[in-house]
Amino acid sequence: MAILNASKRHQPNTGLKMTDLFAQANQANNISFGMGLPDETVFPSAALQKAFTQAIAQEGADIFQYHSTQGPASLRQKIAAMTKTYFGLTASAEQVILTQGGQQAIDMVGRAFLDKNDHIVVEGPTYMGALEAFDSYEPTYHEVPVNDDGMDIAHLKQILRQFPDIKFVYTVPDFQNPTGVTMSLAKRKALLALAEEYDFYIIEDSPYRYLRYTGDMVPSIASLDTSGKVILISSFSKILSPALRTGWLIANKQLIALFLDIKSALDVQPSQISLLAIDQFLAENNIDEHIRAVNAVYKDKCATMVHYLETYLPAHVQFTKPEGGFFLWLSLPEAQDAGKLLLGPVLQEANVVYVPSEIQYASRQIKNQLRLNFTYPSHEDIKDGIMRLAQVLKSI
Numbered sequence: 001m002a003i004l005n006a007s008k009r010h011q012p013n014t015g016l017k018m019t020d021l022f023a024q025a026n027q028a029n030n031i032s033f034g035m036g037l038p039d040e041t042v043f044p045s046a047a048l049q050k051a052f053t054q055a056i057a058q059e060g061a062d063i064f065q066y067h068s069t070q071g072p073a074s075l076r077q078k079i080a081a082m083t084k085t086y087f088g089l090t091a092s093a094e095q096v097i098l099t100q101g102g103q104q105a106i107d108m109v110g111r112a113f114l115d116k117n118d119h120i121v122v123e124g125p126t127y128m129g130a131l132e133a134f135d136s137y138e139p140t141y142h143e144v145p146v147n148d149d150g151m152d153i154a155h156l157k158q159i160l161r162q163f164p165d166i167k168f169v170y171t172v173p174d175f176q177n178p179t180g181v182t183m184s185l186a187k188r189k190a191l192l193a194l195a196e197e198y199d200f201y202i203i204e205d206s207p208y209r210y211l212r213y214t215g216d217m218v219p220s221i222a223s224l225d226t227s228g229k230v231i232l233i234s235s236f237s238k239i240l241s242p243a244l245r246t247g248w249l250i251a252n253k254q255l256i257a258l259f260l261d262i263k264s265a266l267d268v269q270p271s272q273i274s275l276l277a278i279d280q281f282l283a284e285n286n287i288d289e290h291i292r293a294v295n296a297v298y299k300d301k302c303a304t305m306v307h308y309l310e311t312y313l314p315a316h317v318q319f320t321k322p323e324g325g326f327f328l329w330l331s332l333p334e335a336q337d338a339g340k341l342l343l344g345p346v347l348q349e350a351n352v353v354y355v356p357s358e359i360q361y362a363s364r365q366i367k368n369q370l371r372l373n374f375t376y377p378s379h380e381d382i383k384d385g386i387m388r389l390a391q392v393l394k395s396i
């Protein structure tokens with residue numbers, strides 16, 4: 001039913017919704033491969049608790065005050081240092097804006113660049129939260145298929161020839177949400193060359209880059225950029241805790257002024273308490289060691305899921321083998337609808353939750369694929385869940 005006076009773009013979505021999946025994922029007898037949740041055993045809970053206590057003790061009443069829109073310089077410096085280590089990018093603390101998770105940074109990008117019907121490029125499939133954010137700005141989407149080595153650059157070229165006024169290309173180049181694939185170096189360079197030629201921004205959204213289990217790091221797109229075309233977004237959600245709601249955006253200095261105005265309009269400023277606690281955590285703990293420990297846990301879980309998929313899935317189902325991140329991607333025969341299957345036998349007989357492809361494509365057209373998360377479920381649940389899922393998929 002329509003909501004009184006709601007804007008057209010915010011009329012309730014009548015299709016499959018994330019909230020429905022959350023509800024299913026939380027039911028006791030269901031095994032959830034659905035949401036992209038970290039494993040709670042890897043949260044450094046005691047160290048974070050200590051960091052919050054210390055930050056509040058050190059700062060006194062001032063920590064409860066209003067502060068800057070950009071976030072504390074000491075934390076921005078530490079993020080700049082991490083960006084050097086993990087992204088090979090030399091950025092100054094002035095180029096970093098702290099945001100309410102990477103999600104807010106994505107929304108800020110939409111707000112900064114998009115008027116209604118502006119053209120943007122997204123990967124097909126892509127991170128559904130980015131689609132939700134961009135939808136509010138009513139862009140015209142162009143979708144570029146994702147291959148095993150990242151977005152299909154030949155397809156992107158075709159789009160650009162037809163629609164040269166693209167505002168930006170949004171990409172998740174490292175262990176993509178949802179497919180798990182990583183963009184090759186050659187494609188990163190080709191994308192940058194196209195950004196130069198057609199004058200568009202590249203939104204490099206990379207919260208999973210820290211989580212590599214096999215293979216070698218590929219240079220970040222931002223580190224290859226020589227003309228300020230890349231806006232880099234990342235987050236502490238996958239390596240520390242999503243509840244901190246702390247991400248960031250790194251851009252050239254001219255853009256920072258624009259993004260600060262936007263950030264101020266959205267929520268005035270980030271939470272000083274969270275940010276100073278993270279700053280304290282990073283001062284007292286070795287983040288690289290912590291990330292290595294997280295990688296060890298997830299590497300095993302990824303291997304477990306791949307093993308059981310290889311063992312039990314029928315030959316008519318294909319899947320990606322990611323080198324890192326949170327997800328892998330299954331492709332069913334084309335006539336199948338993963339959403340209908342989920343709400344039918346998968347939930348009812350197998351008691352397994354996944355995210356169907358439909359809501360992960362801007363076009364909403366491709367229905368025969370699905371995303372599985374391997375970081376949240378236990379090894380035992382991965383085994384049981386994949387066996388039960390495979391049983392259903394054998395019968396389709």
Ligand code: PMP
Pocket residue numbers: 036100101102103104127129172177205206207234235236237242245246247
């Ligand atoms: N970008 C991508 C690709 C993601 O997968 C996520 C989380 N699922 C986010 C951004 C947002 O995460 P957060 O706001 O927690 O940093």
